[in-house]
Structures are given as C-alpha cells and as structure tokens.
Amino acid sequence: MKYISKFYFSLCFVLLSFFSNAQKKETISKDSIPHKTERYGLRLGVDLFKLTRMLYEDEYSGIELVGDYRLTRRHYLAAEIGNENKTVDDDQVNFTTKGSYLKVGFDYNTYENWLNMENIISIGLRYGFSTFSQTLNTYQIYNPNPYFGEAPIITYGEKVDGLTAQWIEFVTGIKVKVINNIFVGFSFSLNHLVYQKVPDNFDNLYIPGFNRTYDGNFGVGFNYTVSYFIPIYKSTVKAKEKKEKTK
Amino acid sequence: MKKILLLLLLAISFSGCEKDDICVDETTPRLILEFYDVTNPTVKKNVSSLNVIGEGQTLPLAIFNGVSVIELPLKITDDMTKYSLILNSTSNSITPNEDFLQFNYSRQNVYVSRACGYKTIYNLNSPNGVTRTDPTSNDGYWIQFINIQTTTIDTENEVHIKILF
Numbered sequence: 064m065k066y067i068s069k070f071y072f073s074l075c076f077v078l079l080s081f082f083s084n085a086q087k088k089e090t091i092s093k094d095s096i097p098h099k100t101e102r103y104g105l106r107l108g109v110d111l112f113k114l115t116r117m118l119y120e121d122e123y124s125g126i127e128l129v130g131d132y133r134l135t136r137r138h139y140l141a142a143e144i145g146n147e148n149k150t151v152d153d154d155q156v157n158f159t160t161k162g163s164y165l166k167v168g169f170d171y172n173t174y175e176n177w178l179n180m181e182n183i184i185s186i187g188l189r190y191g192f193s194t195f196s197q198t199l200n201t202y203q204i205y206n207p208n209p210y211f212g213e214a215p216i217i218t219y220g221e222k223v224d225g226l227t228a229q230w231i232e233f234v235t236g237i238k239v240k241v242i243n244n245i246f247v248g249f250s251f252s253l254n255h256l257v258y259q260k261v262p263d264n265f266d267n268l269y270i271p272g273f274n275r276t277y278d279g280n281f282g283v284g285f286n287y288t289v290s291y292f293i294p295i296y297k298s299t300v301k302a303k304e305k306k307e308k309t310k
Numbered sequence: 311m312k313k314i315l316l317l318l319l320l321a322i323s324f325s326g327c328e329k330d331d332i333c334v335d336e337t338t339p340r341l342i343l344e345f346y347d348v349t350n351p352t353v354k355k356n357v358s359s360l361n362v363i364g365e366g367q368t369l370p371l372a373i374f375n376g377v378s379v380i381e382l383p384l385k386i387t388d389d390m391t392k393y394s395l396i397l398n399s400t401s402n403s404i405t406p407n408e409d410f411l412q413f414n415y416s417r418q419n420v421y422v423s424r425a426c427g428y429k430t431i432y433n434l435n436s437p438n439g440v441t442r443t444d445p446t447s448n449d450g451y452w453i454q455f456i457n458i459q460t461t462t463i464d465t466e467n468e469v470h471i472k473i474l475f
Contacts, residue, residue: 155333155428156427156428205333205337205426205428206383207337210367210371211387214386264420
C-alpha cells in the first residue's frame with residue numbers, strides 16, 4: 064500500500080504540471096501573422112526508456128519504435144511497435160515473458176504553438192495487441208502450515224506459446240522540438256486489458272507492451288522517445304480558422 | 311528545466327512500482343477432522359489431551375484439548391502422511407491410547423495468484439484414503455469409525471473426515 068500511495072502522489076505531481084503547461088494557450092493574440100504555414104509529415108523514433116532499462120534491469124531486454132503521421136492541424140495517427148523479453152523473479156514464482164506488440168491509435172495536440180514552433184502536448188487513444196509466450200521457470204507452493212518443513216522450489220520450465228492480449232490505452236504526453244527535426248518527448252499511459260488468453264494453471268503476470276498486470280485488468284506504461292521528423296508537405300493555416308479559434 | 315524535473319518526478323513515481331501485494335487468498339488447505347460420540351453419532355465430542363505427532367517428527371503438531379475439530383497439515387512433497395494420535399496423553403487417571411492414521415492421496419498444484427504462487431490440493435484415494443493401525447495391539451483402537459465426508463481436500467471451510475470414538 065505504501066508504494067501505491069507513493070506512486071499516486073507522484074502521479075498527481077506529473078498531472079499538475081500538465082495543467083501549468085496548458086496555461087500557455089491563452090497567450091495567443093488576435094493580430095497574429097495571418098499566413099502561417101505548418102509542416103506535415105512523418106515522425107519516427109525510438110523509446111530510450113526501454114533501452115536504458117536494459118542497463119539497470121538484469122533480466123530485461125526490449126526495444127520500441129514509435130511513429131506518428133500528422134493528419135490534420137491537431138490530429139496525429141500514432142503507432143508503436145516493440146519486442147520485449149523479461150524475466151520476473153517474485154517470491155513465489157519466477158517466469159519469463161517474450162513477445163512482440165503493436166499499438167495503433169491517434170494523438171490530439173492540445174497545445175497552441177507560436178509561430179514556427181512545433182511542440183505537442185497530446186492526449187490520445189491506442190489499441191494494443193500483443194502476441195507472446197510465458198515460461199514458468201520455478202515456483203513454490205504456498206504452505207501456511209509448514210509442519211513437515213518449508214516448501215521446496217519446484218523447477219518447471221514449460222513454455223506456453225501462442226498467447227495473445229488486447230487492450231486500450233489512454234495516453235498523455237509531450238514532444239518538444241530540440242534541434243531542427245529532432246524531437247524528444249515522453250508519454251504516460253493508463254492501460255485497460257480487454258482480452259487475454261492465459262496459460263493453463265498460470266496467469267499473464269507480464270504482457271509485452273502492456274507491462275505488469277494488476278487485478279482488475281489495469282496497467283500503466285511510460286516511454287521516453289527521441290524521434291526524427293520527416294517533412295512531407297506544408298499547409299497554410301487559414302486566417303478564418305484562426306479567428307474562430309481565438310474567440 | 312521544467313521538463314527535466316517532470317522526467318525526474320516520473321522516474322521517482324515508477325521506482326515505487328515494486329511488488330506490493332501480500333498473499334491473502336486461501337492456499338494449501340489442511341485436513342479437517344471432526345470428532346463425534348460413538349454412542350450418539352450425531353453429537354460432537356471433544357477430545358481430551360490429544361497429542362498429535364507427524365511421522366518422523368520430534369515435536370508434536372499440537373496437543374488438542376476440549377475441541378471437537380482438529381486440523382492436520384498434509385505433506386506437499388509426498389502422496390501419504392502418517393500421524394500418531396495419542397488420546398489422554400497427559401491424563402493421570404486414564405491410560406493414554408495411541409493410534410496411527412495414515413492418509414493416502416494424490417496431489418495437484420494449482421495456481422492461486424502472483425503473491426501466493428501455487429497451492430497444493432489433495433484427493434484422498436478411494437478406497438483406502440485413510441488407514442488405521444495400532445502400535446500396541448493389546449489396548450485396542452480408541453478410534454472406532456472413520457467416515458470420509460469428501461475425498462476432495464481443497465478448502466478448510468468444510469469437514470473432510472468424521473471420527474467416532
């Protein structure tokens with residue numbers, strides 16, 4: 064419980080800071096430059112969070128590639144594709160999860176940029192799909208009455224292939240242009256599992272892309288990305304449209 | 311600077327995501343024995359200073375006194391568990407009487423949860439789920455009848471075996 068409250072407390076801090084960012088919206092004045100052009104294109108990147116996890120987590124390897132395509136002034140088609148291999152050593156079970164995942168959805172940019180700025184503070188939705196295997200390496204029988212001695216650790220090692228899971232993610236994140244076409248950003252997601260195929264006599268305690276599972280089909284995710292923007296075309300922002308927005 | 315702070319906060323928040331759950335589910339059950347009066351089989355009868363020792367153990371499991379229900383842990387690494395049950399073990403007036411009960415079963419390891427891992431559930435053999443022996447044959451059995459109520463032992467919320475004495 065201590066960890067949970069610690070987690071939510073710090074989460075509140077993060078969310079509060081989003082509010083303070085959003086305040087910048089009001090700084091737009093009516094007499095802004097009429098013919099503003101904005102760039103449209105494809106942004107491709109990699110999740111650095113997963114790469115750094117490989118340094119400090121012994122039995123983890125993972126990679127995630129991210130991409131988004133700007134559809135309208137505010138809407139982006141977004142996708143993440145990745146692969147994870149994680150061994151979890153809990154008190155009672157030790158298991159390895161391996162698999163790949165794909166997330167597809169959209170982002171909505173809530174941030175009103177100044178001229179030539181291309182920053183994004185987004186909220187979005189994803190549909191996630193994962194295909195993976197679970198290997199139960201060892202387990203221990205939970206025996207509250209060890210009169211005949213402590214339960215031994217049982218080596219099992221059977222791999223169950225062909226497991227799948229599907230989920231919905233609510234994503235919020237920021238992307239900031241640092242130099243030229245290079246963006247850095249991070250996003251935070253709340254995941255809700257809608258379908259999973261569980262192995263017989265075991266559970267999906269970790270799902271690639273979804274991360275650790277909790278009771279009640281709930282999960283969280285985080286990524287920290289560096290991406291490169293490939294401009295495809297430019298579009299002029301209509302003055303009329305802007306006028307309506309500011310009123 | 312603000313962004314860096316944000317990232318730091320997020321990193322701290324995730325460091326709190328450790329395993330935080332403790333095992334609260336029902337796990338490996340014990341065998342529940344209930345004692346009844348042999349002269350009036352519908353009436354529960356309390357045991358007096360019943361010393362229960364598992365085979366191969368030096369310390370008794372417990373000395374039950376004034377209860378009609380006892381709980382016996384079964385071995386999770388073997389398909390049989392043998393107990394010595396000594397009635398009136400601390401009595402001065404009545405001679406203690408020792409009977410052996412051997413429980414024969416098959417085991418199954420069932421997944422419970424992340425925190426609990428697995429539990430063992432048992433299925434008593436049928437027939438010969440319970441065998442009764444007497445180490446000192448001249449004093450006779452104190453256990454008169456053994457009625458197996460259920461062969462499936464997966465919860466402690468029910469009586470598995472009724473014993474008449």
